[in-house]
Structure formats: structure tokens, C-alpha cells
Amino acid sequence: MLISIIAGARPNFMKIAPIVDAIKRAKDGGRDISYRLIHTGQHYDKKMSGDFFEQLGIPEPDANLEAGGGTQAEQTAAIMVRFENELQENRPDLVLVVGDVTSTMACAITAQKLHIPVAHVEAGIRSGDWTMPEEINRLVTDSITNYFFTTSEVANKNLSDSGISDDRIFFVGNTMIDTLLKQMPNFSKPSFWDEYNLAEKQYLIMTLHRPSNVDDGAQLSDLLNVLEGGSHDLPVIFPVHPRTKNNLEKFGIQLKNVKTVDPLGYLEFNYLVKHAKGVITDSGGITEETTVMGVPCMTLRTSTERPETCDIGTNELLGTDPAALSKALEKLLSNEWKKGGIPPLWDGQTAGRIVDNLCEIFEV
Incomplete structure (x- = not known):
């Protein structure tokens, strides 16, 4: 099983790092699973992208689409054209997108037009504010996603209310917290x-x-x-x-x-x-x-x-x-701020749950 993992902007890198690690562990454990890491180039400033690969121990991307700059429409179009070429040359069994940036939406659309299934990590979150480009990205991506990996029960309900069947929704937690807990000793x-x-x-x-x-x-x-x-x-x-x-x-x-x-x-x-x-x-x-x-x-x-x-x-x-x-x-x-707690499954083990579910879905 080959998975194309998409990273385009700063938040993506924190979310994919533990997934890459979990795939490597599964492969070492005998699973027939591998990945191809695609950097769309949506953020191209070193402080906004390159440093994250270095600091989080993410390997160099297998491809960089270099699709940064331009308007929302120009960037979306550039990512789609270049990602289509990537998929035609290196067709995976699954495209995995994370978060809600332009790359997430653009790559999901491109994959589905080539009849490649899509998994969305951090699916189902909603602000209700359509003036935010991220909200449009979320809505479009989730409307064409095959497998939904969620961070909260609220996200689960949002997806269920939109007609998604429960067997396609996987409540796994938050991969950003996987990275946070792993890297905390290195701050x-x-x-x-x-x-x-x-x-x-x-x-x-x-x-x-x-x-x-x-x-x-x-x-x-x-x-x-x-x-x-x-x-x-x-x-x-x-x-x-x-x-x-x-x-x-x-x-x-x-x-x-x-x-x-x-x-x-x-x-x-x-x-x-x-x-x-x-x-x-x-x-x-x-x-x-x-x-x-x-x-x-x-x-x-x-x-x-x-x-x-x-x-x-x-x-x-x-x-x-x-x-x-x-x-x-x-x-x-005045030291009157609430103490707060930690949401369920934000425990540093989310990526492993995602990969386990994918191995079960694709029977590898």
C-alpha cells in the first residue's frame, strides 16, 4: 500500500510528522505500507517550512511542487496541475491530506478526479464562518473524502449531521498533539x-x-x-x-x-x-x-x-x-483564569491509531 502524504503549509508539518513515524513503525513491523511525501510549496519561506522539516525530523520530500504565491485561485490551480502530474507518474493507493489549507482542498480534488481515494486527517471541524478560506477548504475537502479521521466528538457530529456514515468516521485524536508531546523535551x-x-x-x-x-x-x-x-x-x-x-x-x-x-x-x-x-x-x-x-x-x-x-x-x-x-x-x-483540561484521545498516540485503521481498511 502506497500513501501520498500532502504537506503544504506550516500547520501541516506538525500533523504529518507523527504519521510518517507511524508508517515507518508499521512497515518495520511487517506491514506492506509505504509513503511518498509531497510538499506543495504553498509556504516557501524557510522559517515557515524548511525549519519544520529539520526540527521535526521529517525526511526530505519526495517531490516539491513549488506552487507558492499568487491569489487563492492561482495557488489552487498551480497545486492541482502539478499534483496531477505527480499522481500520474507515481500513482498511490491513497492520498492523505491534513488540516484545512489550500493544499488540502486542491490535492483532495485532484486525487478524486483520478479515482484515487482520499483520507482527511482533522476532518469535520467547522467554524461556521464562510469568510475564512479555511472553512471553504474544510467543506469542500470533506464533501469528497472517503475516510475521515477526527479530533473530537464535535467533529464526529458535524460529519454525521452532513450525512457521512459512521463506518467512514474514525475518532482518533489529534496528531498535532503527538508532535507536541514528542518534541516537548526538545523545546x-x-x-x-x-x-x-x-x-x-x-x-x-x-x-x-x-x-x-x-x-x-x-x-x-x-x-x-x-x-x-x-x-x-x-x-x-x-x-x-x-x-x-x-x-x-x-x-x-x-x-x-x-x-x-x-x-x-x-x-x-x-x-x-x-x-x-x-x-x-x-x-x-x-x-x-x-x-x-x-x-x-x-x-x-x-x-x-x-x-x-x-x-x-x-x-x-x-x-x-x-x-x-x-x-x-x-x-x-488577577490569576482568575480557568485551569482547563485535556480533550479525549489527545494523548500522543493518534498517528498510530490512524495507521492501524488504514492497514485494516486496505487489508495490509
């Missing part, structure tokens, strides 16, 4: 730790990249002003996404307590998260990591596709109103 202190006088639970860390937060100058400025004045002199470390960096310069926003740094590698970033007083973000994946590490998390979005991080974990959905962030900071700094 490394970033080079600026001493320069900014950082100390355990005595700083905040923030990521912002969504248009609703960073494309409007007044909104971005108001959010950062809350952190400048409401962090009680705690430094705020802000690894700046390229999109956000351009907007900070365009709007002429000056910062003092908020320390901007270049995008960080996985091991350095999660070192900061683990030891932070709290995290402010508009990302989805980070809310999963903070939940498992027990770190308070404030999400600057009006919806989330990961409600278990709020219902069970340490995350709170604040919306995009800067006043809500101010109140949340007061709660955090």
Missing part, C-alpha cells in the same frame, strides 16, 4: 530570552495574522494599545507574520512593551508558549497546544473550529473588540 530557549529579561510566567506571547485584526489600521493599533497599556509592564513577545509586519510599517505603529521578533521555529515558539503567563492569538492550532500545556489562551476571533479548546481547555473566544481583550487581560493578571 529550546530563543536567542532573545535574556535580551528581553524574560522569566517564567512573566511575559505574554501573541500571534496575529487574520485580516479582521491586521488589515485595518485602527483595529490593529487599538489591539496593540491594549497590550501596551494593559500588560502591567509584562513584555509581550510578538513573532510577526509577514502580512502583519507590512501593515505595522504601513500604518506607522510604534511599540514599547510589545517586542516584535521574526517568525520562530517550532521548538523556540513552543518554548515561549509553555513558559508564558498567557497567549493572545487569532490562530486555531495554537489554541490546541495551549490547552495541552495548560497555558491561558485568548483568541481574537468571533468563531472557532475547535470549541473543545474552550469547553474543555484553557482557551476563551473573545471576538475582535479590543475592550474584550482588556477585560481578559485583567482576569489573567
